[in-house]
Amino acid sequence: xxxxxxxxKFQVLKTGQSMTLQCAQDMNHEYMSWYRQDxxxxxxxxxxxxxxxxxxxxxxxxxxxxxxxxxxxxxxRLLSAAPSQTSVYxxxxxxxxxxxxxxxxxxxxxxxx
Amino acid sequence: QQQVKQSPQSLIVQKGGISIxxxxxxxxxxxxxxxxxxxxxxGPALLIAIRPDVSEKKEGRFTISFNKSAKQFSLHIMDSQPxxxxxxxxxxxxxxxxxxxxxxxxxxxxxx
Numbered sequence: 001x002x003x004x005x006x007x008x009k010f011q012v013l014k015t016g017q018s019m020t021l022q023c024a025q026d027m028n029h030e031y032m033s034w035y036r037q038d039x040x041x042x043x044x045x046x047x048x049x050x051x052x053x054x055x056x057x058x059x060x061x062x063x064x065x066x067x068x069x070x071x072x073x074x075x076x077r078l079l080s081a082a083p084s085q086t087s088v089y090x091x092x093x094x095x096x097x098x099x100x101x102x103x104x105x106x107x108x109x110x111x112x113x
Numbered sequence: 114q115q116q117v118k119q120s121p122q123s124l125i126v127q128k129g130g131i132s133i134x135x136x137x138x139x140x141x142x143x144x145x146x147x148x149x150x151x152x153x154x155x156g157p158a159l160l161i162a163i164r165p166d167v168s169e170k171k172e173g174r175f176t177i178s179f180n181k182s183a184k185q186f187s188l189h190i191m192d193s194q195p196x197x198x199x200x201x202x203x204x205x206x207x208x209x210x211x212x213x214x215x216x217x218x219x220x221x222x223x224x225x
Contacts, residue, residue, distance in 0.1 A: 004156075033212055040122070042217035043157070043202060050210045058212065090156050097210060100145065104156030 002026050006091050006105035013081040013112045021076040021108050023091030029103070031094045032074040036060065036087040037107075043090070049074055081112045116140055117205050119216025126223050132190040134219045136203035139184065143205040147213070148177065148188050151200045160201070161188070193223045 007022045025032065033048035035058075045058030049068040063085060065077040074093075078085060088109050092102040118137045126132045136146075147162035163170045163177040163186065170177045176189040190197055203216040 031210075035215075040217060042119075043215040045212055045214070048212050059214075092156070097206075097208075100206075101147075101159050101162075102149075102157075102213060104158065106154075106156050 004091055004093055004103050004105035006089075006108050008108060009106070010109050011111070013078075013110065015081060015083060015112060017081050019078050019081065021078075021089055021091075021110070023074045023076065023105060024072050025074075025091075025093040025103070026072065027093065027095070027103065028071060029093035030071065030096050032068065033058070033092050033102075034064070034066065034074070034076045035090045035092065037090060038087050046076065046089075078110075083112045086110060086112045116214045117203055117216040119203050119219060121219060122217070123220045124222070126190075126193045126221065128193065128195060128223055128225045130193050130223075132188075132193045132197065132221055132223070134188045134201055134203070134221070135185065136187065136205075136216050137183075137185045138205050140205070140207065141184070142207040144208055145206045146177070146179065146186050147204050148175075149202040149204060149215075151202065151218075153199075157200075157202060190221075193221075195223045195225060197221060198223050 004025045030051045034046040035043040044060045047066040049055045088107050091105045094102045148160045149157035150160040151157040174191045179186045200218045202218050204213045206213045
């Protein structure tokens with residue numbers, strides 16, 4: 001049972017480039033979310049989804065796009081990378097409701113130069 | 114406005130001592146209060162959680178104390194060990210499809 005799988009583990013981008021962070025879970029969880037973790041800022045919610053076809057914005061959604069076409073996958077797209085998006089990104093899922101036990105992936109460390 | 118305020122930012126405790134991390138909240142609709150533990154290079158993992166119908170929950174060396182009237186809750190780690198060295202996050206959520214909101218985290222170092 002793989003749990004929540006994030007790829008890539010590390011990524012370096014140049015300002016203005018776009019990319020997609022992948023997240024997949026094999027637990028049949030309805031709820032999935034993306035957080036970013038910055039020193040001294042804790043975990044801040046970017047976007048979340050309560051089921052396939054349903055997404056909503058979190059605390060810091062600007063510059064990011066998501067879609068949820070299947071229960072298993074919840075990719076996070078950076079439209080035009082900026083240095084302020086340098087961070088560690090975590091994907092998480094839970095069976096239900098979204099505030100209950102979250103299972104986190106191991107993270108993607110992103111640097112934008 | 115930060116919904117969950119966590120303190121201290123960092124904490125150094127001697128092996129065998131008690132580690133105490135505190136959180137405060139304003140939203141009285143919150144009804145679920147978990148703590149997550151994160152080791153370096155890993156994602157956070159649920160450690161222990163409490164609901165407001167009880168004032169304390171204990172799992173092994175980890176205890177959550179909850180004070181509904183003060184809108185505060187805390188994590189106590191008894192007999193702290195070097196293996197407990199990690200970042201701890203408190204969090205809170207309200208009923209329905211509302212996501213967890215996290216505190217800013219406490220970096221705990223347990224020294225021998």
